[in-house]
Amino acid sequence: MTMENTWWLAPCAPLQTGIAEQAAQRQAELTKPLGALGRLEQVAIQCAAWQGQVQPSITQPHAVLFAADHGVVAQGVSAFPQAVTVEMLKNFVHGGAAMSVLTQHHGMPLTLVNCGTAIPCEQVTGVLHRPIALGTADFSQQPAMTTEQAQQALALGAEQAEHAHQQGCDLLLVGEMGIGNTSCATVLAAALLQQPVAELVGAGTGLAGAALAHKCEVLTRSVERADIGPEHDALNIAEQLGGFEVLAMTGAYLRAAQLGLPSLVDGFIASAALLLAQRFQPRVTDWVLYGHQSAEPGHQAVLAALNAQPLVSLGMRLGEGSGAAIAYPLVQQALLLHRAMATFAEAAVSSSASEG
Amino acid sequence: MTMENTWWLAPCAPLQTGIAEQAAQRQAELTKPLGALGRLEQVAIQCAAWQGQVQPSITQPHAVLFAADHGVVAQGVSAFPQAVTVEMLKNFVHGGAAMSVLTQHHGMPLTLVNCGTAIPCEQVTGVLHRPIALGTADFSQQPAMTTEQAQQALALGAEQAEHAHQQGCDLLLVGEMGIGNTSCATVLAAALLQQPVAELVGAGTGLAGAALAHKCEVLTRSVERADIGPEHDALNIAEQLGGFEVLAMTGAYLRAAQLGLPSLVDGFIASAALLLAQRFQPRVTDWVLYGHQSAEPGHQAVLAALNAQPLVSLGMRLGEGSGAAIAYPLVQQALLLHRAMATFAEAAVSSSASEG
Numbered sequence A, B: 001m002t003m004e005n006t007w008w009l010a011p012c013a014p015l016q017t018g019i020a021e022q023a024a025q026r027q028a029e030l031t032k033p034l035g036a037l038g039r040l041e042q043v044a045i046q047c048a049a050w051q052g053q054v055q056p057s058i059t060q061p062h063a064v065l066f067a068a069d070h071g072v073v074a075q076g077v078s079a080f081p082q083a084v085t086v087e088m089l090k091n092f093v094h095g096g097a098a099m100s101v102l103t104q105h106h107g108m109p110l111t112l113v114n115c116g117t118a119i120p121c122e123q124v125t126g127v128l129h130r131p132i133a134l135g136t137a138d139f140s141q142q143p144a145m146t147t148e149q150a151q152q153a154l155a156l157g158a159e160q161a162e163h164a165h166q167q168g169c170d171l172l173l174v175g176e177m178g179i180g181n182t183s184c185a186t187v188l189a190a191a192l193l194q195q196p197v198a199e200l201v202g203a204g205t206g207l208a209g210a211a212l213a214h215k216c217e218v219l220t221r222s223v224e225r226a227d228i229g230p231e232h233d234a235l236n237i238a239e240q241l242g243g244f245e246v247l248a249m250t251g252a253y254l255r256a257a258q259l260g261l262p263s264l265v266d267g268f269i270a271s272a273a274l275l276l277a278q279r280f281q282p283r284v285t286d287w288v289l290y291g292h293q294s295a296e297p298g299h300q301a302v303l304a305a306l307n308a309q310p311l312v313s314l315g316m317r318l319g320e321g322s323g324a325a326i327a328y329p330l331v332q333q334a335l336l337l338h339r340a341m342a343t344f345a346e347a348a349v350s351s352s353a354s355e356g
Helices: A017-029 A039-051 A071-075 A083-094 A098-105 A147-166 A181-193 A209-226 A234-241 A244-259 A268-280 A282-287 A297-306 A322-340 B017-029 B039-051 B071-075 B083-093 B098-105 B147-166 B181-193 B209-226 B234-241 B244-259 B268-280 B282-287 B297-306 B322-340
Strands: A061-068 A110-116 A171-177 A263-265 A288-290 B061-068 B110-116 B171-177 B263-265 B288-290
Touching: A017 A039, A017 A322, A039 A322, A061 A083, A061 A098, A061 A147, A061 A244, A061 A322, A071 A181, A071 A209, A083 A098, A083 A110, A083 A171, A098 A110, A098 A322, A098 B322, A110 A147, A110 A244, A147 A171, A147 A234, A147 A244, A171 A244, A171 A268, A171 A322, A181 A209, A181 A234, A181 A244, A181 A268, A181 A297, A209 A234, A234 A268, A244 A263, A244 A268, A244 A282, A263 A268, A263 A322, A268 A282, A268 A297, A282 A288, A322 B098, A322 B322, B017 B039, B017 B322, B039 B322, B061 B083, B061 B098, B061 B147, B061 B244, B061 B322, B071 B181, B071 B209, B083 B098, B083 B110, B083 B171, B098 B110, B098 B322, B110 B147, B110 B244, B147 B171, B147 B234, B147 B244, B171 B244, B171 B268, B171 B322, B181 B209, B181 B234, B181 B244, B181 B268, B181 B297, B209 B234, B234 B268, B244 B263, B244 B268, B244 B282, B263 B268, B263 B322, B268 B282, B268 B297, B282 B288
Parallel strands: A061 A110, A061 A171, A171 A263, A263 A288, B061 B110, B061 B171, B171 B263, B263 B288
Antiparallel strands: none
16 A cells, blocks of 8 residues: 555544434434433434434444554563563464454454564464564664654554455454553653653553552653654654554554544553544544543543543453453444334333423 | 242352352463453452352343332422333333343343333233232322332342243343332432432433422422331331332342342442342342443442442433443453453463563
8 A cells, every 4th residue: 555654634534413413313202311321322423423324333343453562661661571462462363362352252353463573473374464673662762663664653554444444344443462552652641641651650561569660760761752842743753652553553543534434442552542643633533432441540641631431441451452342332232222212202102391 | 929028038149259269360360461351350250159150151131120100200200201101111012112122132031010000001911010009109298108018019029030040040130110210219218328318319310400409309308208217127118118110129139149140230220229128138239230320319329338330330311221231241241251261371471470
């Protein structure tokens, strides 16, 4: 795929607000008190705005999982060794990882993309191998990658969104795997929100005590080194502090929104990638729903900046897209209720107005 | 069914805590950071304790919906006319109500029980007609029912739990329909928690402003009239302020717990019924999971008293069991992940301990 170097500047698809109003009217006519389905009503109305259908349905969800490694793990910021990224890719292929189990349960294809693992793994079948490099550079010492690599990573995600869209996908779930990528999400969030790392950093896969303090110190130093200011654009931030899989997610959200393909957003790392996407293209968030509130402390700050309300809050902190997959049945149930419930007129039920 | 007048004093089934410990051990071995599935891990462990299976599964959920009317609506405490209870029963039969749509989607049988609608409706087929009376008496003026009627309502719920259990049900969802039953739940909660009605009362199906203030005044007066003190037992409270469908729910939770049949609890009315069940039998809450946090303000207080954390909080306030049904796929996903994910050993993935 050839893409312009600035493909992300193309506008997002418009929302069909007139159809959304009709969907809201339908919600008012269904046999329930007005508003009694709470946020499920908003989900249905949002999907109507996306699809231009008063009674929308989602029948072809597709999950894409981007995997890559991070140079910063050399500083000892993760509880797991870097070998785990490739080991987990194999686990995804064999169906043993959480996201494999959930996507299979939902009848949802799961595309696995190697964006650049530290240990070469081209021999692993069932994975789309598109490595940009053997992991990023250590962003505590230098930019995580070159401008060209950042563009490659963004384009890789965009390409996957396009591919899913071409196959008829009507809801995209983007996930990630990469030892050290909560660190990457934390520094991205710190730079984008101009908030101290100390307010955003968390346990990741399981750090505590001195190890967590050390992570905080390394990441604070990384953000200082990158020295991001208002004069830096999204691409600068991406190359300074990004990860290949994180930028692929950013590219996927951007391209999906341009194509009118909605995304169901996962947790902290996904939301940081989306926050970066918003810096490229502010309307990208018109095309997302938020799956879950992660236990990672930085997620709350990123969600607040995105004005986002996730569907569930279950203390999960796994990544992979698993929080989005867990929330997916709530979206399905919202749409089903919207389509299948009877109206007051159809069911001959008295509405509250009839009493006064 | 003949039941002793004090059948509710029989103990609840014991939890299999040894099996729960084995299930917790399995969670620690699955290919994810420890605790990364958050509350889904606790759901799986809780089900293991219920079923005595390290890898539990739920295959026969069953929903029972109790419908009845409330004398207190004569005081103008609901936005909907009383005719709606029977109209909605027909809507349930025809599949147009939210709970009909959700249970059909989940392949879950839905038993409809008429516990005492104000308008006789024996002609409606597809409903189990077991009316105790044509609605309760107006509890703002007098006890809602006789002691015998309260016992009948409790036994009716118990009978349905037994019936579901006999058919192999492994998860019970109990719902309700009854114009005025948020009022009933509110006064029950006020009496049981010894909290002012004003802190618990809410919009129900859609009251606001002066109508809501009037509801608050009527319900405050009702609780004062009943004059419940520490010397009153659960059955006293039930007959003073209960509703037939609410007490049927109480009876269902109690009998289900005795039989070792777990329940997935719906919103405010269901939780008030459970709070009353806890007054009969403190261990009843060992046998429940909480589906959702309702938008009704009293629910927060009742949940706090039950030390309960619902699975979702979506601003729903519909009743019918719909919040439990919405949360049901989260329980299923929790169990699926617990059973189907690979362990670190099976997947040859390095655990964090391997790094140190």
